Every structure is written in C-alpha cells, then in structure tokens.
Amino acid sequence: MIAIAKKLINPRTVGRLSIYRRVLNQLTEKNTQRIFSRDLAELAGVSASQVRQDLMNVSSNGTPQNGYSVASLSRAVTRCLGTTGPTPTVLLGAGHLGQALLHYFLATRPHLQVKAVLEVNNDLVGKHLHQVPVYHESTLEGNVRASHIKVAILAVPDDVAQDQANRLVAAGVCSILNFTTVRLRVPAEVYVENNDIQMSLERVAYYAHEDSELIEGKA
Amino acid sequence: MIAIAKKLINPRTVGRLSIYRRVLNQLTEKNTQRIFSRDLAELAGVSASQVRQDLMNVSSNGTPQNGYSVASLSRAVTRCLGTTGPTPTVLLGAGHLGQALLHYFLATRPHLQVKAVLEVNNDLVGKHLHQVPVYHESTLEGNVRASHIKVAILAVPDDVAQDQANRLVAAGVCSILNFTTVRLRVPAEVYVENNDIQMSLERVAYYAHEDSELIEGKA
DNA sequence: TAGATTGTTAATCGATTAACAATC
DNA sequence: TAGATTGTTAATCGATTAACAATC
Numbered sequence: 001m002i003a004i005a006k007k008l009i010n011p012r013t014v015g016r017l018s019i020y021r022r023v024l025n026q027l028t029e030k031n032t033q034r035i036f037s038r039d040l041a042e043l044a045g046v047s048a049s050q051v052r053q054d055l056m057n058v059s060s061n062g063t064p065q066n067g068y069s070v071a072s073l074s075r076a077v078t079r080c081l082g083t084t085g086p087t088p089t090v091l092l093g094a095g096h097l098g099q100a101l102l103h104y105f106l107a108t109r110p111h112l113q114v115k116a117v118l119e120v121n122n123d124l125v126g127k128h129l130h131q132v133p134v135y136h137e138s139t140l141e142g143n144v145r146a147s148h149i150k151v152a153i154l155a156v157p158d159d160v161a162q163d164q165a166n167r168l169v170a171a172g173v174c175s176i177l178n179f180t181t182v183r184l185r186v187p188a189e190v191y192v193e194n195n196d197i198q199m200s201l202e203r204v205a206y207y208a209h210e211d212s213e214l215i216e217g218k219a
Numbered sequence: 220m221i222a223i224a225k226k227l228i229n230p231r232t233v234g235r236l237s238i239y240r241r242v243l244n245q246l247t248e249k250n251t252q253r254i255f256s257r258d259l260a261e262l263a264g265v266s267a268s269q270v271r272q273d274l275m276n277v278s279s280n281g282t283p284q285n286g287y288s289v290a291s292l293s294r295a296v297t298r299c300l301g302t303t304g305p306t307p308t309v310l311l312g313a314g315h316l317g318q319a320l321l322h323y324f325l326a327t328r329p330h331l332q333v334k335a336v337l338e339v340n341n342d343l344v345g346k347h348l349h350q351v352p353v354y355h356e357s358t359l360e361g362n363v364r365a366s367h368i369k370v371a372i373l374a375v376p377d378d379v380a381q382d383q384a385n386r387l388v389a390a391g392v393c394s395i396l397n398f399t400t401v402r403l404r405v406p407a408e409v410y411v412e413n414n415d416i417q418m419s420l421e422r423v424a425y426y427a428h429e430d431s432e433l434i435e436g437k438a
Numbered sequence: 439t440a441g442a443t444t445g446t447t448a449a450t451c452g453a454t455t456a457a458c459a460a461t462c
Numbered sequence: 463t464a465g466a467t468t469g470t471t472a473a474t475c476g477a478t479t480a481a482c483a484a485t486c
C-alpha cells in the first residue's frame with residue numbers, strides 16, 4: 001500500500017486556480033465547451049505559460065489542438081482544491097466590514113459556510129444576520145469545537161486580534177483570514193492570510209502621485 | 220540643473236514601508252525614542268535584513284549602536300511615500316462593502332480623502348455618508364475632473380467594473396483599488412491593486428483542509 | 439577600544455517565463 | 463500529414479536573505 005502524499009500547493013498558485021475555476025464556471029454558463037490555455041490566461045489576466053504551469057498541479061486532461069474541456073477542467077480544479085463540501089467557518093466581528101463580508105457568502109458560494117458570527121455588542125447577540133446566528137464572543141471556544149470549525153475570518157478591532165487568534169488556534173482553527181492590521185503570531189502550521197486594507201489604501205495613494213509607469217499589483 | 224529622477228518603488232516594498240510607518244507611529248505614542256532594525260522587523264512581521272533593504276529606498280539616518288530615531292525615521296518614510304497632503308479619492312459603490320470601506324477613512328487617516336461617493340441607488344444619491352456627499356454614478360467624469368481625483372476605490376458589482384474603470388481612466392484616475400473579481404484592462408501607466416475577497420476566502424478554505432505545514436500568506 | 443549595528447553588496451531562493459519535445 | 467497546442471523542463475527574472483566592511 002502506497003501513501004498518497006498530497007503535495008501542498010503554494011498560496012499564489014491556489015489563488016490563481018481559484019480564479020481559473022471562476023472563469024471556467026462563467027464559461028459553462030455561456031455554454032462554452034472547450035478552451036485553450038491562451039484564452040484561459042487572457043480571461044484570468046495571467047500568461048499562458050503560467051496557466052499551464054499551474055495546471056500541472058491539477059490532474060488536467062488537455063489535448064493538443066483541442067485544448068481543455070471546460071467541464072472536466074473545472075471538475076479537476078475543484079478536486080485539486082479539495083473543496084468538495086462547504087468548510088465550516090466562523091466570522092469574528094459583525095461591524096460594518098463583518099456584515100459586508102457576510103454578503104459574500106450569499107452572493108457567491110465560496111465553498112465556505114459561516115456557522116456562527118461572534119460579537120461583543122449585545123444588541124446583535126441572539127439575532128441572526130443573513131440566517132447566521134450571532135453569539136457572544138465569549139462562546140468562541142464552544143462554538144468552534146461544536147461545529148468543528150477550521151476557518152476563521154477576523155474582522156474585529158486590532159486590540160483584540162491577537163487574543164482571539166490565540167483562542168481560535170487553541171480551539172482547533174488552522175486557517176485565518178485576517179482583516180486587522182495586526183501581524184498575528186500563530187504556530188507555523190496555521191495559515192494566516194492578511195488582508196490589510198489600510199495598507200492597500202496607502203499603496204494606491206503612493207502610485208497616484210508620480211505619473212507612474214507601473215507594473216501590475218499583487219496577488 | 221540636474222533632474223531628480225525619483226525612482227519608483229515596487230508595490231511590495233511600498234506596502235512594507237506603509238506598515239513600518241504605522242509601527243513607528245505606534246511607538247511614538249508609547250514615547251519610544253529609538254529602535255533597531257531587528258525590533259522594527261519583529262513588530263512588522265518581517266526579517267531584519269528586509270527592513271534594512273527596504274529602508275535603502277528611504278533617506279534613512281540610522282546609526283550603528285544607536286539604531287534609528289523613531290521620529291525622524293517616521294518622517295523619512297512619509298517623505299519617501301510622498302503622501303504629504305491627503306490624496307483626493309472617489310469611492311464607487313455604496314453597498315455594504317463600500318460603506319464599510321468609508322469607515323476606514325474615519326478610523327484611520329490613510330492619507331486619502333474621499334471627495335465623493337458614486338452610486339446608482341437613488342435612495343442614497345443626494346445624501347451624505349460620513350460627511351461625504353453621494354452623487355449619482357452618471358456624474359463620474361464631472362466629479363473626478365472637478366476634484367482632480369487620481370485614486371478610485373471600486374466596490375461595485377462585477378458587471379459594471381470594466382466600464383467604470385474605462386471612464387475613470389479617461390477622466391484622469393491613475394490608481395485603482397479594485398474590490399471586484401474582474402481583471403481590469405487598463406493602460407500600463409495605471410496602477411491597479413486587486414483585492415479579490417472571494418479568492419481569499421477560497422484560499423483559506425484550501426489551507427483548512429490538509430493539516431497543512433504552511434508558509435505565511437501573501438502581501 | 440571592543441562590540442554591535444547599520445548600509446550595501448553578494449548569494450540564495452522562489453516564482454515566472456521561455457523553449458521544446460510529444461502529440462492530437 | 464502539417465500545424466498548433468499541451469505538458470514539462472530549462473532559463474530568466476525578481477525578491478528575500480545572508481554576509482560583511484564601515485562605523486558609532
């Protein structure tokens with residue numbers, strides 16, 4: 001018996017695979033049957049070489065001259081990303097940003113399911129936001145453990161970010177989308193993705209100044 | 220007379236410089252006078268070598284044994300980033316995300332000033348959101364030109380993103396923070412920073428699956 | 439002075455792009 | 463078949479890290 005070592009894909013490639021899948025789904029809606037790497041690249045905003053390089057992580061099935069079947073490539077990407085069922089998720093913070101983020105789970109189904117919103121504001125606790133129950137922040141450990149939550153979205157004030165991250169990790173969370181400006185200290189096996197909007201704003205301000213001959217941005 | 224060619228700094232470095240400045244400002248509030256690259260690195264979540272490499276873009280004034288003066292390094296970074304006065308900015312879309320983003324301009328002053336919010340929803344047009352007037356989307360060109368707006372924040376539905384980007388660029392905008400999932404086609408001299416929240420959500424979902432021994436995320 | 443830190447250059451590392459044999 | 467495209471390997475590019483002379 002041979003152990004299947006599922007090689008972990010790096011964050012940039014995962015991001016692009018996610019974009020490819022979105023593009024492929026849009027093509028499906030338009031009844032496009034097949035696509036070449038060149039055209040998928042065009043739609044995703046990357047190079048054709050990059051697409052083929054990325055697809056080496058997927059058990060892809062392109063054929064010379066015919067390109068890829070949209071349907072089966074989409075399936076292959078999904079299989080690769082491993083998000084077959086929805087991943088149970090907790091949202092911390094039901095402020096303006098937190099509530100805006102909840103919308104993303106209605107509009108698009110990003111293979112995540114928000115099981116609980118945690119808040120300190122007692123006006124919200126006990127209510128529902130978009131069908132998701134809001135609990136008090138103090139129930140963090142219980143909720144995470146009960147729903148086997150592995151993903152957390154941090155949309156709380158900076159000053160509580162590290163403390164909540166510690167508690168999330170202790171309760172079993174292993175992947176955090178961090179909208180605070182705090183550089184979280186977590187064990188190496190926990191994935192943290194920082195989305196520092198303040199920093200992004202300062203960056204766009206910078207490139208507005210000079211009549212910058214510029215390169216494309218991040219991610 | 221010698222022309223001063225202000226070398227344009229790459230996006231990653233600009234992002235870190237912005238983070239350093241934030242950290243330095245926090246140190247100022249704590250009355251910390253001086254700091255070493257090692258400690259600044261620790262607080263910013265990067266390596267000491269990276270800090271010193273980044274500070275080569277700044278006319279920095281560190282001294283061996285004494286490190287950097289917090290106050291003057293902060294000033295030097297600000298000078299380097301060139302954001303002395305607030306940059307006039309337009310926000311497109313006053314939906315949940317747009318309104319959440321407006322909050323960032325109250326809580327923190329990211330060297331940007333939102334001059335106008337543009338919306339299609341007539342219930343909002345004519346009102347103010349956080350002291351910022353809301354105009355109809357059709358006034359885009361006039362508003363951008365009148366206020367000499369160089370920065371735009373796109374928080375609109377995907378299907379109007381490219382059209383609005385075209386109009387923004389035509390009206391003189393040269394830096395766009397794009398919260399849609401559309402890969403905008405813009406002239407090379409326009410800076411676009413994509414903040415694809417959908418993609419980020421799929422990425423954290425991916426790393427929640429395997430008991431990933433992982434690396435730190437993007438940006 | 440001795441020791442530690444800066445500024446800067448060199449080495450390494452990783453990611454993107456180019457090239458090309460296999461192939462439909 | 464001829465031509466174009468895939469899958470994959472090699473080359474390039476850029477960014478991070480390491481090293482180290484200058485220096486306070």
